[in-house]
Amino acid sequence: MDWTKGNVRNLILLVNVISYIVMMELVFATGNKNKTVEIARMLGNRFKLMGLGEIGCFEEIPETTGTIEGNAIQKARYVYEKYGYDCFAEDTGLEIYALDMAPGVHTARYAGEEKNPNANMAKVLEELKGEMDRKARFKTVIAYVRSGNVLTFEGIADGNIALEKQGMEGFGYDPIFIPQNENRSFAEMTMAEKNQISHRAKSFRKFLEYLDKEKE
Numbered sequence: 420m421d422w423t424k425g426n427v428r429n430l431i432l433l434v435n436v437i438s439y440i441v442m443m444e445l446v447f448a449t450g451n452k453n454k455t456v457e458i459a460r461m462l463g464n465r466f467k468l469m470g471l472g473e474i475g476c477f478e479e480i481p482e483t484t485g486t487i488e489g490n491a492i493q494k495a496r497y498v499y500e501k502y503g504y505d506c507f508a509e510d511t512g513l514e515i516y517a518l519d520m521a522p523g524v525h526t527a528r529y530a531g532e533e534k535n536p537n538a539n540m541a542k543v544l545e546e547l548k549g550e551m552d553r554k555a556r557f558k559t560v561i562a563y564v565r566s567g568n569v570l571t572f573e574g575i576a577d578g579n580i581a582l583e584k585q586g587m588e589g590f591g592y593d594p595i596f597i598p599q600n601e602n603r604s605f606a607e608m609t610m611a612e613k614n615q616i617s618h619r620a621k622s623f624r625k626f627l628e629y630l631d632k633e634k635e
């Protein structure tokens with residue numbers, strides 16, 4: 420009896436080790452460990468997900484194309500070409516219609532190099548002072564480079580810029596972004612509520628659906 424149990428346990432261990440070895444390696448081109456952990460959880464045991472540190476990439480990857488989509492592609496391509504791994508990268512921007520879709524690709528550094536969210540939000544609110552058209556959207560693009568081919572997955576969250584900051588949750592521009600059909604800002608929602616409708620969650624859901632099909 421014990422002998423059988425031990426054998427079954429060893430067999431399960433062996434299967435796990437083999438499936439780990441044959442699991443496809445995939446790099447997420449981000450230096451943000453929290454994002455890697457979050458996405459690794461979503462990917463489950465489909466892929467062996469690695470961050471930039473794990474492949475020895477510690478330099479700043481250029482983001483110089485001038486568009487959100489272009490920057491996502493540039494980052495994923497950089498890793499593929501320099502390190503030889505299939506890779507995906509993500510880029511996000513806030514686009515405000517009355518500001519000709521600014522800050523867009525400059526979202527993180529809108530008020531300066533220090534990437535200060537409060538200064539960024541203050542700048543947006545100042546620029547929209549007296550403006551009735553407060554329509555805006557968050558856009559995330561994931562670029563996936565597989566064997567040199569590029570695919571992109573876009574997620575959009577439409578909404579409006581609030582008249583003032585609302586709420587304490589979340590990060591970045593969350594306190595001034597009110598998603599469509601809501602009167603609460605992202606910063607007044609739980610993470611689970613935001614994940615139902617956010618730009619990033621939408622793009623990742625599309626990407627994961629694609630990966631599932633690709634593995635079939």
Ligand code: IMP
Nearest residue numbers: 509510511512513526527590591592593
């Ligand atoms: P990143 O591409 O994730 O680094 O984001 C670029 C900029 O957009 C940063 O300033 C972030 O704070 C901001 N940002 C990205 N996603 C969100 C979000 O879900 N809510 C609020 N701000 C965001």
